[in-house]
Amino acid sequence: MALQKTLYVGPFIHCRTLTTLDVCTSAVIGVDEYGKIAFVERDVDQSQLAVREGWEDAKVVSIDGSGWFFPGFIDTHIHASQYPNAGIFGKSTLLDWLNTYTFPLESSFSDLKKASRIYKRIVTRTLSHGTTTACYFATIHVPATNLLADICHDKGQRAFVGRVCMDSHLSPDFYRDESPTVSHEKAMACIDHVRSIDPTFDLISPIITPRFAPSCSAESLNLLGKLHGETGVPIQTHLCENPPEIRLVKELFPQSKHYTDVYDSAGLLTSKTILAHCVHLTPEERDLIKLRDAKISHCPASNAALTSGCAPVKAMLREGMTIGLGTDVSGGYTPSILAECREALFTSRHLCITNDTSGLRGKSDETKLSVEEALFLATRGGAKVVGLEDRIGGFEVGMDWDAQLIRLDVVSEGEDETLVNGDVNGGEEATFAEDVGLVDVFGHESWDDRVNKWVYGGDDRNTKAVWVKGRLVHRRHGVSV
Amino acid sequence: MALQKTLYVGPFIHCRTLTTLDVCTSAVIGVDEYGKIAFVERDVDQSQLAVREGWEDAKVVSIDGSGWFFPGFIDTHIHASQYPNAGIFGKSTLLDWLNTYTFPLESSFSDLKKASRIYKRIVTRTLSHGTTTACYFATIHVPATNLLADICHDKGQRAFVGRVCMDSHLSPDFYRDESPTVSHEKAMACIDHVRSIDPTFDLISPIITPRFAPSCSAESLNLLGKLHGETGVPIQTHLCENPPEIRLVKELFPQSKHYTDVYDSAGLLTSKTILAHCVHLTPEERDLIKLRDAKISHCPASNAALTSGCAPVKAMLREGMTIGLGTDVSGGYTPSILAECREALFTSRHLCITNDTSGLRGKSDETKLSVEEALFLATRGGAKVVGLEDRIGGFEVGMDWDAQLIRLDVVSEGEDETLVNGDVNGGEEATFAEDVGLVDVFGHESWDDRVNKWVYGGDDRNTKAVWVKGRLVHRRHGVSV
Numbered sequence: 018m019a020l021q022k023t024l025y026v027g028p029f030i031h032c033r034t035l036t037t038l039d040v041c042t043s044a045v046i047g048v049d050e051y052g053k054i055a056f057v058e059r060d061v062d063q064s065q066l067a068v069r070e071g072w073e074d075a076k077v078v079s080i081d082g083s084g085w086f087f088p089g090f091i092d093t094h095i096h097a098s099q100y101p102n103a104g105i106f107g108k109s110t111l112l113d114w115l116n117t118y119t120f121p122l123e124s125s126f127s128d129l130k131k132a133s134r135i136y137k138r139i140v141t142r143t144l145s146h147g148t149t150t151a152c153y154f155a156t157i158h159v160p161a162t163n164l165l166a167d168i169c170h171d172k173g174q175r176a177f178v179g180r181v182c183m184d185s186h187l188s189p190d191f192y193r194d195e196s197p198t199v200s201h202e203k204a205m206a207c208i209d210h211v212r213s214i215d216p217t218f219d220l221i222s223p224i225i226t227p228r229f230a231p232s233c234s235a236e237s238l239n240l241l242g243k244l245h246g247e248t249g250v251p252i253q254t255h256l257c258e259n260p261p262e263i264r265l266v267k268e269l270f271p272q273s274k275h276y277t278d279v280y281d282s283a284g285l286l287t288s289k290t291i292l293a294h295c296v297h298l299t300p301e302e303r304d305l306i307k308l309r310d311a312k313i314s315h316c317p318a319s320n321a322a323l324t325s326g327c328a329p330v331k332a333m334l335r336e337g338m339t340i341g342l343g344t345d346v347s348g349g350y351t352p353s354i355l356a357e358c359r360e361a362l363f364t365s366r367h368l369c370i371t372n373d374t375s376g377l378r379g380k381s382d383e384t385k386l387s388v389e390e391a392l393f394l395a396t397r398g399g400a401k402v403v404g405l406e407d408r409i410g411g412f413e414v415g416m417d418w419d420a421q422l423i424r425l426d427v428v429s430e431g432e433d434e435t436l437v438n439g440d441v442n443g444g445e446e447a448t449f450a451e452d453v454g455l456v457d458v459f460g461h462e463s464w465d466d467r468v469n470k471w472v473y474g475g476d477d478r479n480t481k482a483v484w485v486k487g488r489l490v491h492r493r494h495g496v497s498v
Numbered sequence: 499m500a501l502q503k504t505l506y507v508g509p510f511i512h513c514r515t516l517t518t519l520d521v522c523t524s525a526v527i528g529v530d531e532y533g534k535i536a537f538v539e540r541d542v543d544q545s546q547l548a549v550r551e552g553w554e555d556a557k558v559v560s561i562d563g564s565g566w567f568f569p570g571f572i573d574t575h576i577h578a579s580q581y582p583n584a585g586i587f588g589k590s591t592l593l594d595w596l597n598t599y600t601f602p603l604e605s606s607f608s609d610l611k612k613a614s615r616i617y618k619r620i621v622t623r624t625l626s627h628g629t630t631t632a633c634y635f636a637t638i639h640v641p642a643t644n645l646l647a648d649i650c651h652d653k654g655q656r657a658f659v660g661r662v663c664m665d666s667h668l669s670p671d672f673y674r675d676e677s678p679t680v681s682h683e684k685a686m687a688c689i690d691h692v693r694s695i696d697p698t699f700d701l702i703s704p705i706i707t708p709r710f711a712p713s714c715s716a717e718s719l720n721l722l723g724k725l726h727g728e729t730g731v732p733i734q735t736h737l738c739e740n741p742p743e744i745r746l747v748k749e750l751f752p753q754s755k756h757y758t759d760v761y762d763s764a765g766l767l768t769s770k771t772i773l774a775h776c777v778h779l780t781p782e783e784r785d786l787i788k789l790r791d792a793k794i795s796h797c798p799a800s801n802a803a804l805t806s807g808c809a810p811v812k813a814m815l816r817e818g819m820t821i822g823l824g825t826d827v828s829g830g831y832t833p834s835i836l837a838e839c840r841e842a843l844f845t846s847r848h849l850c851i852t853n854d855t856s857g858l859r860g861k862s863d864e865t866k867l868s869v870e871e872a873l874f875l876a877t878r879g880g881a882k883v884v885g886l887e888d889r890i891g892g893f894e895v896g897m898d899w900d901a902q903l904i905r906l907d908v909v910s911e912g913e914d915e916t917l918v919n920g921d922v923n924g925g926e927e928a929t930f931a932e933d934v935g936l937v938d939v940f941g942h943e944s945w946d947d948r949v950n951k952w953v954y955g956g957d958d959r960n961t962k963a964v965w966v967k968g969r970l971v972h973r974r975h976g977v978s979v
Contacts, residue, residue, distance in 0.1 A: 101940045104954030105947050108866050321844045324851050350954035363802045367848040370805050385589050452933055459582045466586050473585030473831035
C-alpha cells in the first residue's frame with residue numbers, strides 16, 4: 018500500500034557514533050511512498066523551502082514548538098505476555114520469580130480472549146513509548162502467538178514474534194511443550210503463520226525462541242538449532258542472568274564447557290542470535306559470543322529488580338560486542354525504552370560505585386555510560402542486534418522512516434499559565450490544562466541539555482507521534498501531523 | 499479561614515508500621531473546618547451512609563473508579579533553585595558538579611523575576627506529584643528565599659524554607675555570604691519574614707541551612723548553632739555524601755573527630771536537624787547521630803546519579819535511625835517522591851548485589867527494601883524527620899488532612915477503547931483520548947498488586963487531587979472533587 022510522499026521539516030537528532038549525537042537543527046527529510054528516506058537536506062532555511070522536483074504534492078509534517086525527530090526505539094527483549102505483571106515481583110529472584118509470578122500468568126494464554134486484551138494493550142503501549150521495533154517473547158501457545166503477530170501487523174509495529182519453546186527441567190507440568198518434537202512443530206507452525214501474513218518478513222518476522230537452557234531438553238535445543246540452520250529464522254533466548262541459574266545449567270548440562278556452549282553446541286549461537294541479559298559471562302564465553310557474532314540485549318531494570326547483577330556494558334562494548342536495550346517486561350517494570358535508558362545509565366553508575374575501592378568515585382569513564390551511549394544502545398545498537406542496521410536506527414538515505422516526534426514544552430515567561438493550581442475556594446479550573454509532560458524547559462538549555470532532560474525526565478507524553486516505515490502508528494491526543 | 503467540613507468516602511491506604519500497609523477498602527474520613535481528621539470510620543457500607551450529627555451539611559468527596567486516598571508525600575530534601583538543572587549532570591561527581599552546574603545557576607537568583615518563574619513552577623510540580631510537605635534549600639539571596647516562602651504559602655504547600663548559608667572554603671567568589679555575621683543576619687531576616695506571613699510556623703517554617711561544612715567557616719557554623727539554640731528553628735544540611743567531600747572536611751576541620759562532629763561541636767546536631775545523604779557514616783558517627791536524635795534524608799536518585807554511593811538504609815533503620823526520602827533536585831533528576839521510592843527500592847537492590855559475594859543473591863532481606871518500607875519512608879518516616887509525626891504521614895484522628903487521591907484505570911474488557919491508535923489512512927482520533935497514565939490494571943490484581951503497580955509504574959497522572967490541611971491544592975484537569 019503506497020503512502021503519500023512526506024517532507025519532515027524541523028530539527029532532527031540521531032546517533033552519529035556510540036559517543037556522539039548528530040544534532041541537525043534545521044532539516045528536511047523526504048520520505049517516499051514506500052516509507053523510505055529519499056533525501057536528507059541539512060541546514061535548511063525553513064522560511065524558503067525549495068520545492069524539489071517530484072515532491073511538489075508531498076505532505077509536510079513540521080515540528081511545532083520545541084522538538085525534534087528522533088529514530089524509533091528498538092526493544093530487543095520484551096515478554097508481551099507478562100505485561101499484566103509489570104511492577105509485581107516483590108523481593109523475588111529469577112528462579113522463584115518464574116514459578117511465583119510468571120508461569121501461572123503465561124499458562125493462562127490458552128484463553129485467546131485474554132491474550133487479545135493483553136497483547137493489544139502492550140503493543141499500543143510500546144508504540145506510545147516510541148518503540149518502533151520489538152522482539153517479543155509470547156507464550157507456548159500457537160494461537161495466541163499468532164494473534165500477537167497479527168496485532169503487531171495491524172497496528173504497524175515492526176516485530177519479531179517468538180513462540181516460547183520449553184519442554185523439560187524447570188518447565189512446570191501445567192506449562193510445557195509435550196515433547197521436543199512438539200516444540201519443533203509448534204515453532205514451525207508459528208513461522209508458517211507469519212509467512213502467511215507477511216511473506217517476506219518485511220514488517221513481522223518469526224523468531225525461534227527456546228526459553229532458556231534450564232527449561233529445554235538437549236534434544237529440543239538441537240531440533241531448534243536445526244530449524245534455524247534450515248530456515249535462517251533468527252533466535253532469541255536468555256543467557257547468564259543470575260548465579261543460581263548458571264549453577265543449574267552446569268548441573269543440567271554437565272557435558273557443556275559453559276552456559277554459552279549449551280547453545281553453541283546446538284547450533285543456536287550465530288550472528289542471528291539475541292542473548293538477553295549476559296550479566297555474568299566469563300571471558301571464554303565472551304570470546305565465543307564474539308566469534309559467532311551473536312548479539313546481546315542489556316536489560317538493566319530487570320537485572321536490578323531481581324538483583325541479578327550489573328552487566329558490564331562498557332567493558333563489553335570495548336571488546337566489540339553488539340548490544341541493544343531490552344525492557345524485559347515483566348522482570349523489568351516498564352515497557353518504555355526511554356525509562357530503560359535511565360536504568361542503563363544508573364546501573365552503569367552503580368557498577369562504578371561497586372568497582373571503585375579507591376575512593377575516587379566518578380573518575381571512571383570505564384564503567385559510566387553517557388546519555389549519548391544509552392541512546393545509541395536504544396537505536397543503532399538495537400538495530401544491529403536485530404540485524405537491521407541498514408534499515409533502522411538512524412536517518413540515512415535509503416533507510417526506513419521509523420521515527421518519533423519528540424516535543425518538550427517551554428515554561429512560559431510570565432505567570433505560570435500552563436500550570437494553574439486549583440483552589441478550594443475559588444474553584445478554578447485545575448492544573449495542567451494541557452498535559453505537557455514532566456520535562457520543563459526554561460529556555461537557557463542547549464540542545465545537549467534538552468536531550469539530557471528528555472532522557473532523565475521525559476515519558477510517553479513527550480512522544481507526540483510515531484511512524485514505522487513511513488506509516489503513522491501513534492499520535493497523542495490533540496497532536497496533528 | 500474555615501473550610502467546609504468534608505467527608506472523604508472510599509478506600510484508603512496508609513502505613514501501619516515500617517513493613518505493613520493498612521488497606522481499608524471502604525471508609526469514611528471526616529475532616530473538620532480546620533482541616534483536621536475528626537473521625538475515621540472503617541468498613542462502611544457506602545450505599546447506606548449514616549449521617550453523623552453535625553455533619554449533615556458536609557461536602558462529600560468520593561473515590562470514583564479504582565483508587566484510594568493516600569497520605570501526602572514528604573520530600574525531606576530538595577533544592578528548589580536547582581530545578582532548571584534537573585537531569586543535567588553529565589558524568590560529574592559532587593564537588594565538580596557544584597562548580598560546573600550548581601553555583602552558576604543558584605547565583606542567578608539575585609534576579610527576582612527569574613526566581614519567581616522557577617519557584618512557582620517547582621512548587622506547582624511537587625504538589626502535582628503529591629508532595630504535601632517539602633524541605634527546601636533556596637539560595638543565599640534573602641529576597642528570593644522570602645519569595646519562595648510566599649509562593650508555598652499562597653499555593654498551600656507545607657514547607658520548610660531555608661536560605662543557604664555559605665561563607666568560605668568551597669564557596670566561589672561570585673556566590674557567597676560576605677562574612678559569618680552576614681550569614682547569621684540574613685538567616686535571621688528570613689526567619690523574620692516567615693514569622694510575618696505565618697506567625698506560628700503552622701504551614702511554613704523557616705529552617706536554618708548551612709549548606710555543608712566545606713562551604714562554611716567554623717565561626718559561621720557556631721553562630722548558626724547559637725541561632726538554633728535561641729530560636730528552636732530547625733536545621734538542614736548535608737553530611738557524608740561522597741568520599742572526596744569527606745576527605746576535604748577532614749582537611750578543613752582538622753580539630754574535629756569526624757564530619758558529624760563538625761556540626762555537633764557547633765550546636766547544629768540536635769533532634770531538629772535534617773542530615774541529607776549520610777551515605778558513608780562511620781559507626782561512631784551513627785552513634786552520635788542516634789544520641790542526638792538527628793534525622794536522615796535518604797536521596798537515592800542523587801546518590802546514584804553522582805556515583806556518591808548507596809546509603810545502607812535498612813541497616814540504619816535496624817539501628818533505630820529516623821529516615822525519610824529526599825528528591826535532592828537537581829543532584830536527583832526528579833521532583834517526584836513516587837519516583838524516589840522506586841530509586842530507593844533499586845538502590846537497596848544494588849546494595850544487595852554489591853554485598854553478595856556468596857552467589858546467593860536475593861536471599862538478603864537485610865538490604866532489600868520492600869514497597870511498604872519505601873512508602874513508609876515517603877510518609878511516616880518523612881513526617882518524623884520533619885518533626886510532625888503527630889500531624890502528618892497517616893490518617894489518624896487529630897492529624898491534618900494532608901492527602902492525595904490516587905486512581906489507577908482498569909483496562910476495559912472489550913476492544914481497547916481507551917487506546918485507539920491513530921492510522922495514517924483513516925485519520926482516526928489518536929491514542930489515549932483521556933490520558934489515564936501508565937499503570938494498566940487488568941482486574942485480577944490484589945490491593946497489594948495495585949500498590950506495587952502504582953509505585954513502580956505510576957506518575958503524576960495517577961495523583962488526581964492533593965490536599966494540605968484540608969485545602970485542595972492540586973487537581974488534575976477534568977477531575978472533580
